[in-house]
Amino acid sequence: MFKNYLTLALRVLTRRKFFTFISLFGISFTLGILMVLISFLDSSLGENPPLSDKGDMVFVSNLNLARYHYDSTMIIDTNLVLEEMVFDTSYDVAEAGSSNWNSSVNNGIFQNYFDDLSSSRMMTIFNSDNSYVVFKDEVKLEMAVALTDANYWKVFDHQFLEGRSFDDREVQNAAPVVVITDEIADEHFGRKSDVLGEEIVLDGKSHKIIGVFKHIGKLISFVSPDAVIPYTHQNLANQSTFYHGSYSAIFLAKDGASTDALKEDIEAACETIPLDHPDNENGYTEAKMFPASFDEMFARGIYYDRDASKSLRIMxxxxxxxxAFFVILPTLNLINLNISRILERSSEIGVRKAFGASSSHIMGQFIIENIIQTLIGGVIGLVLAILLIYFINSAELMGRADLMMNWKFFVWSFLITLLFGVLSGLLPSLKMSKMQIVKALKETQL
Amino acid sequence: MLQLSNISKIYRTKTIETTALHQINLDIKQGEFLSIMGPSGCGKSTLLNIMGLLDEPSQGHLLVDGQQINNYSSKSTSRFRNEKIGFIFQSFHLIPDLKVIDNVELPLLYRSISGKERRRLASEALDSVGLANRKAHFPSQLSGGQKQRVAIARAIVGRPKIILADEPTGNLDSVMGDEVMDILINLNKESGATIVMVTHDERMAKKTDRLVRLYDGAQVA
Known part of the structure; x- marks a missing residue:
C-alpha cells in the first residue's frame, strides 16, 4: 500500500509542476531557516564538547554588596473630638533605597568561601576578558586569553590534539606555559604540525606551548578562548578590593545533586563572606550572588534580569x-494549499471510499503523501541550511561563534520536517476523510 | 441478495423538502441481473447509491446479503462494502495518476493481501476484460470503451457478490456499449454475481433479467 501511495504522491507532484514548485519553495525555505535555528541552539546550548557537563553547571559572575537606607515619615492629621480640634500623628519607617556595588569577584572570595560547597563537585575560576596582541614575523594576531586554574580542563572537556593541559602545581608556581587552539597554532606558526615547545610572548612574558586543543567557536568567550594560561600570571594583589576583582566561577553539581540545590548552597555561602573587612569602606551590610545555570546565563546575555530564571523564561x-512565526504561519499556508490541492481529488476520495477505504485509510494516504512532499522540501531545505551555515561561519557573521552540524542537527532536522509534514497534512486529510461519498463522486475531475 | 423495504429518501433544506425516492420495495435475488430505468432526476442513481451503502435512506430498511447496516461511516461498513460490492460508474472514475493495473488493484489495497497476490488478481481481472496488454498504460492513453473495461476489472477484482453499475454504457458509442454489456452479461452468467444496472438505454435494459421503472421517485413497474 505504501508503494502505491508513494507512486501516487510522486505522480501528483510532477503533474502540477508550478504548484509543486510553490509548495516546495515554501517548505524548503521554512525548514532551511528552522535547521539554521536548530544548529544555532545546538551550537550555543547543546551538551557537546566542551560543554558535555553543561547540565551540571552553575555560573557566578558577580558579587553584589548592598546597603539599605531607611527613611522615617511623620504624618500629621487633624480630627475634631468633642468639637475640639486635636492632632493625630503617625510615624513610619520604610526602606527608601539601597546602594549597591556589583562587580566581578576577587579570586580569593571564591577560593576561601566557596571551595567546599556540599552539592558542588568542582569549581573553576577564570578571567576571560583578556585580549592580547602577539606578533609573529611582523604579523599582528589578536588572541582572547583565559586566565584560569587547572580545574578549567575538567569542567570543560576540550578536545586535545597535541600535548596536555597545565596542572595544579604549574598554576601554583605560575609556570610560563600556555595551551592554544589549533586555529591559533595554524595562524601563528603556519600549518606546522609540531608547535609543542614553541614560545609565544604574552603580555611581555614568554610562554611555552604545552598543548593544542581543537577550536570550537562559541558565543560565550570563556568556553572557547584562543589561549589559556594559569591565572597566577595575573598580579592578583592588584585587584580592586578584598571583595571584587576580575574573576567569575563555574561550579559543577555533584552526581545526584540538582543545580537548584547548588544555587541555594552558593547563596547560603554568600552569608559567610565577612563584611567587616577594611575594604568595606561604605559599610555594606549584605553580600549576594545571583547564580545561574548555563542556559540562564546565556539568556541573561540577551535579556538581563537578576532573577536568571526570568531571563530564561523570556528567552x-x-x-x-x-x-511560531517560522512554523505556524507557513504551516497554515501549506494547509491552505493542500486543501485546494486535495479538493481537486475529491472524486478519487469518493472512489476509494466506495471501494472500501475507511476514513483512516484516506487520512493515512494524504498524510503520507504530504510527508513525502515535506521530506523532499526537507532535503532541499537541508542543502539550503548547510550552504547558509557555511556562509555564516566563513563570513564570521556570528563573531567568534561557529554554527555546528552534528548528528543531533540531522536528527532534529529530520524530526522537525516530519512534524511539519504531519501538521500541515493533518487538517486537510481530516477534512477530506469526512467527505460524503456521494458528494465526492459528483466531482467530475477524474 | 438485496432487500429494500419502504425505502424513501428525502432531501431537506430550510425552506424546501424534496422527495427523491418514495417507498421503494424491491427484492433482488442472488445471480439476478436487474436494470433500473426512468427519466433524468427520477431517483435511479439515488436508489443505486442506497443499495451500494454510499448513501443513507431517510426511511425504510435495507438488507444486503442478509445484513442490515446501521452505521454508514463505520470501519465495518467500509470493510463490508469492500468485500460485497463492486461499482461501475458512468464517468469511469479511474485515478489518472495511477497505471491501469494500479487502478484495478485499488479495492484490494484495503484488504490484507500481499502485493504479489494483488498483482496476480488484478492481472487476472484485466485478462477477463481483454485488456492484459494495457496494464502499464495510464487511463488517459485509453479509449472510452477501454476505460470502462478497466472500471469493470476494478469492480470484479475483489470478487464481490453484488455489482452496481450506474449507466455503464452512457458515455460510450453503441459498439463499445455492446462490448461492455456483453462483458457484464458474461460476468453475471459465469460468476453468478448479482448485477443492478441503471440505464437510459431501453435496448440494454432488455438484455437483463428484470426491468424496474422509476418515475418521480416511485416505482411504476
Missing amino acids: KWALFGIL
Whole structure:
C-alpha cells in the first residue's frame, strides 16, 4: 500500500509542476531557516564538547554588596473630638533605597568561601576578558586569553590534539606555559604540525606551548578562548578590593545533586563572606550572588534580569515566538494549499471510499503523501541550511561563534520536517476523510 | 441478495423538502441481473447509491446479503462494502495518476493481501476484460470503451457478490456499449454475481433479467 501511495504522491507532484514548485519553495525555505535555528541552539546550548557537563553547571559572575537606607515619615492629621480640634500623628519607617556595588569577584572570595560547597563537585575560576596582541614575523594576531586554574580542563572537556593541559602545581608556581587552539597554532606558526615547545610572548612574558586543543567557536568567550594560561600570571594583589576583582566561577553539581540545590548552597555561602573587612569602606551590610545555570546565563546575555530564571523564561517565549512565526504561519499556508490541492481529488476520495477505504485509510494516504512532499522540501531545505551555515561561519557573521552540524542537527532536522509534514497534512486529510461519498463522486475531475 | 423495504429518501433544506425516492420495495435475488430505468432526476442513481451503502435512506430498511447496516461511516461498513460490492460508474472514475493495473488493484489495497497476490488478481481481472496488454498504460492513453473495461476489472477484482453499475454504457458509442454489456452479461452468467444496472438505454435494459421503472421517485413497474 505504501508503494502505491508513494507512486501516487510522486505522480501528483510532477503533474502540477508550478504548484509543486510553490509548495516546495515554501517548505524548503521554512525548514532551511528552522535547521539554521536548530544548529544555532545546538551550537550555543547543546551538551557537546566542551560543554558535555553543561547540565551540571552553575555560573557566578558577580558579587553584589548592598546597603539599605531607611527613611522615617511623620504624618500629621487633624480630627475634631468633642468639637475640639486635636492632632493625630503617625510615624513610619520604610526602606527608601539601597546602594549597591556589583562587580566581578576577587579570586580569593571564591577560593576561601566557596571551595567546599556540599552539592558542588568542582569549581573553576577564570578571567576571560583578556585580549592580547602577539606578533609573529611582523604579523599582528589578536588572541582572547583565559586566565584560569587547572580545574578549567575538567569542567570543560576540550578536545586535545597535541600535548596536555597545565596542572595544579604549574598554576601554583605560575609556570610560563600556555595551551592554544589549533586555529591559533595554524595562524601563528603556519600549518606546522609540531608547535609543542614553541614560545609565544604574552603580555611581555614568554610562554611555552604545552598543548593544542581543537577550536570550537562559541558565543560565550570563556568556553572557547584562543589561549589559556594559569591565572597566577595575573598580579592578583592588584585587584580592586578584598571583595571584587576580575574573576567569575563555574561550579559543577555533584552526581545526584540538582543545580537548584547548588544555587541555594552558593547563596547560603554568600552569608559567610565577612563584611567587616577594611575594604568595606561604605559599610555594606549584605553580600549576594545571583547564580545561574548555563542556559540562564546565556539568556541573561540577551535579556538581563537578576532573577536568571526570568531571563530564561523570556528567552524561551521569544524563541517560541520565532518558531511560531517560522512554523505556524507557513504551516497554515501549506494547509491552505493542500486543501485546494486535495479538493481537486475529491472524486478519487469518493472512489476509494466506495471501494472500501475507511476514513483512516484516506487520512493515512494524504498524510503520507504530504510527508513525502515535506521530506523532499526537507532535503532541499537541508542543502539550503548547510550552504547558509557555511556562509555564516566563513563570513564570521556570528563573531567568534561557529554554527555546528552534528548528528543531533540531522536528527532534529529530520524530526522537525516530519512534524511539519504531519501538521500541515493533518487538517486537510481530516477534512477530506469526512467527505460524503456521494458528494465526492459528483466531482467530475477524474 | 438485496432487500429494500419502504425505502424513501428525502432531501431537506430550510425552506424546501424534496422527495427523491418514495417507498421503494424491491427484492433482488442472488445471480439476478436487474436494470433500473426512468427519466433524468427520477431517483435511479439515488436508489443505486442506497443499495451500494454510499448513501443513507431517510426511511425504510435495507438488507444486503442478509445484513442490515446501521452505521454508514463505520470501519465495518467500509470493510463490508469492500468485500460485497463492486461499482461501475458512468464517468469511469479511474485515478489518472495511477497505471491501469494500479487502478484495478485499488479495492484490494484495503484488504490484507500481499502485493504479489494483488498483482496476480488484478492481472487476472484485466485478462477477463481483454485488456492484459494495457496494464502499464495510464487511463488517459485509453479509449472510452477501454476505460470502462478497466472500471469493470476494478469492480470484479475483489470478487464481490453484488455489482452496481450506474449507466455503464452512457458515455460510450453503441459498439463499445455492446462490448461492455456483453462483458457484464458474461460476468453475471459465469460468476453468478448479482448485477443492478441503471440505464437510459431501453435496448440494454432488455438484455437483463428484470426491468424496474422509476418515475418521480416511485416505482411504476
